[in-house]
Amino acid sequence: MRKKYLSFMTVALLFLLFAHEEIRASSQKMNLTISNGVTYYGELKNNKPHGKGTMRWGPYKVYSGDWYNGQRSGFGKYISDRVSDHTIIVYEGEWKNDRPNGSGIRKESNPELEFYSISKGLFQDDVFTSGHSIVQSIGEIWFEYQNGNTYLEFSVMDNEDAAVMHSELADGTIEILKYYKRIKSTPDFKGFEYARSVEDFGSSSSEGIYRPGDYDLMEIYTGVHQYYAGGKYYRAENYKSGKLLSAKDVLEKGQFDASLQKKIKDHKHVLLPYLSEFSTLLKEIENVPESTGCRNTSTSICGSFPIKFE
Template sequence: MIRKYLSFLTLALLFLLFTHEETEASNQKVSLTLPNGATYYGEVKNNKPHGKGTMRWGPSKVYSGDWYNGQRSGTGKYISDRLPEDMKIVYEGEWKGDRPDGTGVRKESNPDLEFYVISEGIFKDHDLLSGHAVMQSMDSLWFEYRDGNTFLAFSVSDREQANELMHSKLAHGHIQDLNYYKREKSKPGYKGFAYASAIEDYGSSISEGVYRMDNYEVMELYTGVNQRFEDEEYYRVENYKNGKLVTAKDMTENGRFAGIVQGKINNNKHVLQPYLGEFSKLLTDIGNESEPTSCSNSSTSVCEAFPIKFE
């Protein structure tokens, strides 16, 4: 009986020792050079990145965070600098299978063009599946929210208009475009509207009804009414049913169409209310965006997050 107990104890000690050696080995930080030229410094297992580590692909791409069996998996931050057209991308959040997957924040920027995008929510690959996004291009700003059942988008002409909307309970601030779609229960379509108010009316339109998303994730009117400004004298009223145009009629404009569109927008501003808090936060983040297009000789928080210097 004692011999059996000692044998069991010996096996248990050997198992614990072996497990401890494996853990220590995986926690040791080493440097690797991969066949594709990338360099890695961090924890490894079976000669692959596994655990915590940082990988660099040339002088302008880096990821620092969790790895599993050679792939980015867990949480981490990725920077891609000096992309075509001098774009820079920073993504921080969850990863799976070497791709963004889960909750995260993605920033795209080109300060020279005054172009910034911040998206926050749940990602699949590089696409925002659910969450909020704000884009600034020169002076104009676009706001978007999406999830599996709701899609909201609107735009304003400048930051002053945006700030008025965010902080005045929608009483002020001029909206140029307003789109809102809500999935109908147990039905394939979305019920909602799309309003666009353009300078001198050209491009102004009103669309209301049931929509379906096409292969490019664009909402198309399936059943409902579309009205659009045609020229100085007429606007066209089109009726759709089951994806087909059934009637079309030109209506005398008489300077009324701009007022109709703006009235529709003002009467439906209330759909923005649940989303303004998060939009306001992202708008502030864009306003504070001061990261350079390159991390050379920089001490910004993004650059300090990595043991790397962009050349």
């Protein structure tokens, strides 16, 4: 019995010794040249990135973080500076099977186009599936939230005068407000879409039941859609089960935009659960370094302002 016990202990010790040697060997950081300017420095296993390490694809793309059997897996940060169109992409978060999978935050910027975006939440195979996002482009800022059962989108104008922007946000000036809530155990969403007239774009209002259409955009399924592009009349359409039942031109008596503004004001309460996170993302845009386009510009996106709707 004693001999069997000693033999068992010997085997166990040898196993631990070899396991320790394997871990120690894999934790040694080494340089690895792969091909076409792709280099790696970090931990290896079976001559593949495994553990902690950094890979570079030429001078403009780099990933630093966790690896598993040659693939990005775990937590890491990826930066891609697309020289051709001057767009910079940064993703930091969880990875699996060499792609963003799990919780993370992705930032994109293009200073020449005055474009910046942040998406914070859950990703599946590099596709943003749930969470908060903000997009700033020339003249406007969009905020979006989605989680599969709730979709929210609203936008405000980005004026060059930061003081005006402060005032507009404090007053709750919203150009577009969209909100959809899934009806339990169905593919349908109940909600509304309101869009005020901006320059060459018309005003529109719709309320009812929606379903995702092409590119997952919501389309009215049952309800009323109204559209006004200036002139004497606005268009009123009625839908049922995805089919247009009736459409007519209605005399506009100077009240369409006023009615639309009231609808937006009456529905601003749907924003309240999301404003805190949107404000956080806005502050991140405020702190964008010079390389992402806030240098020599007076746009309000480069300054600090609150989001507050009374």
